[in-house]
Amino acid sequence: MDAHAAGPLAGLRILDLTRFLPGPLATQQLADLGAEVTKVEEPAGDPARRMGPGRGPVSEVFLAIHHGKRFATLDLKAAQGRDALLAMARNADALVEGFRPGTMAKRGLGWETLHAANPRLVLCSISGYGQSGPWARRAGHDINYLALSGALHQNAGRDGMPVLPGLPVADALGAQAAATALLAALIEAGRTGRGRHVDVALADAPFAQHVLAQAEVRADGRAEAPGHGLLTGGAPCYGVYRCADGRHLAVGALEFKFWTALCEALRRPDLAACHWSQGMAPGGADSLRVRGELERIFLSRDMDAWAALLEPCDCCITPVLRMEEAMAHPYHAARVRVPASVSSPPRPMPPAP
Missing domain, CATH: 3.30.1540.10 (formyl-coa transferase, domain 3)
Known part of the structure; x- marks a missing residue:
């Protein structure tokens, strides 16, 4: 039996218009649970195809967050591509996009248009600073979201100099927040017959999860100095x-x-x-x-x-552990499928419908 067909989300159809890391990572979690995820790329393709290590034409990073997905190529700047996406959306349960706020509407594919085409559709928009608010139009990356959340300040030694974590924390937490919010909206759509527009800001995720430091501020007026708190290096244990x-x-x-x-x-x-x-x-x-x-x-x-x-x-x-040691560790071998390589290419991109 196909692993995806046997998953708890089997039969769920998701269109993925996202690029780089957070959006694809969110939809990969859903694909791993059995959802049918179709990655929709514009003619130039996702830039992440060529970002990161890899011996072939597609990077290992791209392969790791797109395995088991289907692929389609659409030019969303052209009427034919927009019509094709609307046709796909009519038969989908959710659509995930990661453009700057307002981009989908400018292309004639905003929430009102998608909702009219499929009232049950859930639209999940992932952006740096949300669809509304004073920073909605700003660009950002993981380091900026961590800095804004207060988390980067605390990720420091006693000298106070922040250290960048090897894991892109805001991207990872944002991906998890998107997957969770999307599933919640799908449950609601199944109950009411109406989808909703889910607004996920990557800057919100680390701030929302930084509850321990926020509790310190509420209790004492400030958080512990970097390197001096219970969990930041101040306790020998x-x-x-x-x-x-x-x-x-x-x-x-x-x-x-x-x-x-x-x-x-x-x-x-x-x-x-x-x-x-x-x-x-x-x-x-x-x-x-x-x-x-x-x-x-x-x-x-x-x-x-x-x-x-x-x-x-x-x-x-x-x-x-170093990463190569972690990937070979008996714990992960027993609990998580860690392939030696995912270098086989994704499924070929079929022509646009």
């Missing part, structure tokens, strides 16, 4: 430590039981009382002293030696 070989360990012993287990494994039971739950303030002088003690301890062995010793202790310790 939660942080990254360098090992003798230059590799790193991630320590996540937030709960007292995990911290005491770690201290026992390190043969430093005297440090067990030095935990935030026992009154030691993150970012304070005592926390920095204990962090220094752990830094010296972890520098005495290689990462693999520490992992072998500590992982069986159930104290929330993991090695900081």
Whole structure:
């Protein structure tokens, strides 16, 4: 049986007009759950086809977020292409687009036109700063959305210099928000027979999810300084430590039981009382002293030696893996399908209907 046909979203038909990462990532999640996703590209194609690594004519990034999708080429600036898309929309459940606000309407494919053609259709518009508001017309990328959300400021060491995460967090959270909102609107359309226009702003996603720092502001008037909070490096029980070989360990012993287990494994039971739950303030002088003690301890062995010793202790310790190591790790092999390569090309683009 075909994997997509067996998925919980089998029979759901989605038109994907998005490009680059967030939109395709959102529709890929739906395709992985069985939805029939048709990627609609203009004649020049999605620029992401040539962005990123890959030995063939199509990048590995593009392949990773478009596997299992169907493809169609339409010139939406021409009447024939617009008519073809409207014909496809009449038989679709949802359409996802990622143009600047107002672009679809200028092309004669705005919400009113699509809704008239198919009242049940859900239109999901993904943009940087939303379809309305003071920044609706601005351009942006992941770094801008993280900066605006306050998250980038906190992703820093004690020197205060923000560090860019390797994962495009706003794009990933925005993709998840789009998939969730689209599915919610589809449930509503199934119940009422009427679709709706879903407005997803990538800048909204990291801000909405940054609830811990927002709670600090509401309680204390400001968030903890970078590198000094419980989850940002101020507590010795939660942080990254360098090992003798230059590799790193991630320590996540937030709960007292995990911290005491770690201290026992390190043969430093005297440090067990030095935990935030026992009154030691993150970012304070005592926390920095204990962090220094752990830094010296972890520098005495290689990462693999520490992992072998500590992982069986159930104290929330993991090695900081390189991506090639993560893709080969037994955990991911058991839980997630990680292909060695997705270098086979997408399904050929059929002619426009």
